[in-house]
Amino acid sequence: xxxxxxxxxxxxxxxxxxxxxxxxxxxxxxxxxxxxxxxxxxxxxxxxxxxxxxxxxxxxxxxxxxxxxxxxxxxxxxxxxxxxxxxxxxxxxxxxxxxxxxxxxxxxxxxxxxxxxxxxxxxxxxxxxxxxxxxxxxxxxxxxxxxxxxxxxxxxxxxxxxxxxxxxxxxxxxxxxxxxxxxxxxxxxxxxxxxxxxxxxxxxxxxxxxxxxxxxxxxxxxxxxxxxxxxxxxxxxxxxxxxxxxxxxxxxxxxxxxxxxxxxxxxxxxxxxxxxxxxxxxxxxxxxx
Amino acid sequence: xxxxxxxxxxxxxxxxxxxxxxxxxxxxxxxxxxxxxxxxxxxxxxxxxxxxxxxxxxxxxxxxxxxxxxxxxxxxxxxxxxxxxxxxxxxxxxxxxxxxxxxxxxxxxxxxxxxxxxxxxxxxxxxxxxxxxxxxxxxxxxxxxxxxxxxxxxxxxxxxxxxxxxxxxxxxxxxxxxxxxxxxxxxxxxxxxxxxxxxxxxxxxxxxxxxxxxxxxxxxxxxxxxxxxxxxxxxxxxxxxxxxxxxxxxxxxxxxxxxxxxxxxxxxxxxxxxx
Numbered sequence: 162x163x164x165x166x167x168x169x170x171x172x173x174x175x176x177x178x179x180x181x182x183x184x185x186x187x188x189x190x191x192x193x194x195x196x197x198x199x200x201x202x203x204x205x206x207x208x209x210x211x212x213x214x215x216x217x218x219x220x221x222x223x224x225x226x227x228x229x230x231x232x233x234x235x236x237x238x239x240x241x242x243x244x245x246x247x248x249x250x251x252x253x254x255x256x257x258x259x260x261x262x263x264x265x266x267x268x269x270x271x272x273x274x275x276x277x278x279x280x281x282x283x284x285x286x287x288x289x290x291x292x293x294x295x296x297x298x299x300x301x302x303x304x305x306x307x308x309x310x311x312x313x314x315x316x317x318x319x320x321x322x323x324x325x326x327x328x329x330x331x332x333x334x335x336x337x338x339x340x341x342x343x344x345x346x347x348x349x350x351x352x353x354x355x356x357x358x359x360x361x362x363x364x365x366x367x368x369x370x371x372x373x374x375x376x377x378x379x380x381x382x383x384x385x386x387x388x389x390x391x392x393x394x395x396x397x398x399x400x401x402x403x404x405x406x407x408x409x410x411x412x413x414x415x416x417x418x419x420x421x422x423x424x425x426x427x428x429x430x431x432x433x434x435x436x437x438x439x440x441x442x443x444x445x446x447x448x449x450x
Numbered sequence: 451x452x453x454x455x456x457x458x459x460x461x462x463x464x465x466x467x468x469x470x471x472x473x474x475x476x477x478x479x480x481x482x483x484x485x486x487x488x489x490x491x492x493x494x495x496x497x498x499x500x501x502x503x504x505x506x507x508x509x510x511x512x513x514x515x516x517x518x519x520x521x522x523x524x525x526x527x528x529x530x531x532x533x534x535x536x537x538x539x540x541x542x543x544x545x546x547x548x549x550x551x552x553x554x555x556x557x558x559x560x561x562x563x564x565x566x567x568x569x570x571x572x573x574x575x576x577x578x579x580x581x582x583x584x585x586x587x588x589x590x591x592x593x594x595x596x597x598x599x600x601x602x603x604x605x606x607x608x609x610x611x612x613x614x615x616x617x618x619x620x621x622x623x624x625x626x627x628x629x630x631x632x633x634x635x636x637x638x639x640x641x642x643x644x645x646x647x648x649x650x651x652x653x654x655x656x657x658x659x660x661x662x663x664x665x666x667x668x669x670x671x672x673x674x675x676x677x678x679x680x681x682x683x684x685x686x687x688x689x690x691x692x693x694x695x696x697x698x699x700x701x702x703x704x705x706x707x708x709x710x711x712x713x714x715x716x717x718x719x720x721x722x723x724x725x
Contacts, residue, residue: 209542211724233544244539247467248460256460260453260543286467299539312542 162187162340163208163310168216170203170364177203178214179364185340187309190332192351193344195361201344202241204361205312208342209238220310234261237303241314241344243287243295250290250298251283261306268305271331272297275324292319304331311335314344322402326381326418329354333378349427353420354378380419380443386429387412387438395432402428417441453545457553458560460540465561470523475565477519481511482569486576501577502585505570509592509669512566516596517603517662518628520562524607525620528554533617538725547724551716555608563600567593591697595668598704602661605708609715612722631662654686661704668700 165183169176178200185191193201206212210225210232218225225232246253258265269279275297287295296319303311311332317325332341332354345351348358352372360368384404388395391410402425404415417425422441429436465471485504531537541550570592574584606627614620634656642648657663671688687696 206538206723206725211538211541213721213723230544230546233542236542238539238542240535240539240542242535244536245534246464246536246539248463252460252463256456257543259456260545 162221164217164219165204165207166217166219168204168207168214168218170200170207170212170214177364178207181216181364181366183359183366183369185342187340188337189357190336190341190355191343192348192355192358193342193361194346194348194351194358196346198363199361200364201346201361202314203364205238205314205342205344208312209233209236235308236310236312237306237308239296239299239303239311239313239316241318243292243299246287248287249284250279250287253287253298254279254283254302257302258306263306265305268301271305272301274327274331275300275320276327277301293321293324296320297324300328300331304335309339311339311341312344313341315346316343322418322421325421326416329418329420330379336378349423353423378420382417382419382422382441382443383414384417384425384442385412385414385438385440386436388435389437390435392432392435395435398428398432416444419443451549453549454553454556457545457550458557461554461557462561465527465558468527470527471561471565474519474523474562477515478512478566478569479572481508481515482573486573501573501582502588504573505585505588505592506669508570508573509595510666512596513599513662513665513669516562516566516599517631518625520600520603521607521610521624521628522621523562524558524604525611525614525624526617528608528611529614529617529620532611532615532725535725541724547720548716551608551719555604555712559601559604562604563597566596566600570596592669594701595665598701598708599661599665602704602708602711605711605715609711609718612715612719631660634660635663635666650686654690657687658699658703661707664700664703668697671696 163183163185165181168178168181168183170178177198181204193204195201203212207214207218208220208225210218210229213226220232220235223232248256254265254268257263258268272279277294277297279298279301282290282294287298290298296316300313300316303313317328320328335341341355343351343354348360352358356372358368358370358372359366385407386399386404388411396406396410399413399415402415402417404413406412407414429439485507541547570589574589577584607624610620610623610627614623642653657667667687671693691699
């Protein structure tokens with residue numbers, strides 16, 4: 162589906178991509194990881210036809226640079242840093258829907274599922290939205306259309322836990338017919354979402370590994386915690402994750418999205434001395450607990 | 451075609467919300483307001499009828515301000531958008547590069563030209579209400595000159611924006627282009643002639659190539675084509691070409707120049723890295 166054939170990219174004398182040879186098939190979910198300057202963004206920009214390069218990139222046999230409208234029609238992109246657009250939200254959605262031959266209603270519906278009511282913010286300049294709202298809107302534009310490739314740069318970084326769960330559900334709905342390329346500088350942020358990990362270092366692929374993807378994207382975990390004593394800091398953090406106090410600030414209960422378990426445990430590790438018991442039980446998607 | 455107009459509309463909306471546009475509109479609206487406050491009064495005192503003097507003064511001021519304004523705002527916003535990641539995102543959408551580039555130019559052109567024209571049209575409208583004679587031939591020709599001048603410098607702006615990868619470099623280059631044209635205006639050409647370093651033919655050729663000088667000559671020629679008013683190089687040009695031929699040249703040449711610059715910009719844009 163996506164083929165990088167000996168792709169190299171040099172800026173002045175700095176070789177940012179070095180002879181990348183890569184095949185990505187339909188339905189693969191790839192974590193593109195690496196430190197800053199490893200070449201992740203450059204690789205993505207080559208795929209989007211935004212950079213010139215040596216070698217060849219093809220998407221379903223088409224070159225993104227030469228046949229950009231055909232190729233980009235099938236690629237949804239969520240950047241890490243939202244662009245500082247001054248145009249109103251309504252116009253951005255209308256513009257994107259029109260270019261992508263989609264209906265703005267589809268994008269609005271995705272936004273609504275993520276907890277963003279576009280009718281209320283249609284006149285607001287995009288640049289004035291909060292980080293989370295911008296991220297939700299860009300995800301809505303990328304997913305509210307017919308694409309079979311999703312390219313996302315730290316897509317869930319600014320989302321609250323509820324929106325993250327819905328985002329994972331949206332990804333789960335597309336598992337069979339969509340290839341996903343998720344870029345992050347931290348593997349633990351994206352590991353539960355993917356079935357293949359590509360690590361870049363100084364422009365080269367240094368790791369290309371298949372990973373078990375047993376964790377359901379749309380599943381949830383019922384989590385119960387017991388603390389040694391009530392503590393304001395952990396109470397605030399747990400409330401942020403949507404947990405409820407089940408007994409004097411000592412017993413806590415809440416739901417964690419399946420792919421978020423590692424991230425959640427990472428947060429808990431900061432308070433490990435306070436924890437006396439922790440349990441996590443899987444529930445199926447859509448099942449009542 | 452649909453993508454071209456969508457991009458043009460997008461650029462118009464972005465520009466209308468930008469601070470530079472507000473300042474730009476205020477400057478040209480303010481010039482007309484000020485000229486009205488003083489110009490018409492003066493006309494009555496001196497016994498002039500009509501808006502000729504106001505229009506000439508307006509176009510002279512516009513010639514001084516508009517090129518640098520268009521150059522700087524264009525390169526700032528285009529290079530700024532590229533630096534801030536606007537290109538990275540919007541060019542990940544399925545829009546063709548030609549629709550994007552030319553759509554941006556068309557949108558920007560309307561935003562740049564309309565306030566300047568609107569200010570002049572408002573002056574004509576106000577004069578009609580006050581029953582002051584409006585020199586329509588002059589009004590129409592100056593409209594054409596403003597349209598040609600806006601297009602010319604917008605073309606240069608887009609070319610510089612494509613060549614320069616950062617706001618600072620783009621701004622510096624735009625300023626340098628404007629300064630070079632300014633240095634080759636009639637007064638400096640006169641100095642060169644006096645010193646005798648350059649042949650008069652070469653000086654006239656430079657005056658014909660410099661779009662700023664072409665606008666200046668054309669604008670003044672319509673008002674008062676005397677040597678003391680239009681300057682030596684312009685006077686030689688006027689003498690050689692004659693009024694009507696030069697008037698046509700002054701409209702066509704900047705449009706061709708702007709189109710060539712914009713086309714050069716587009717070809718470079720299409721060949722290089724986009725964001």
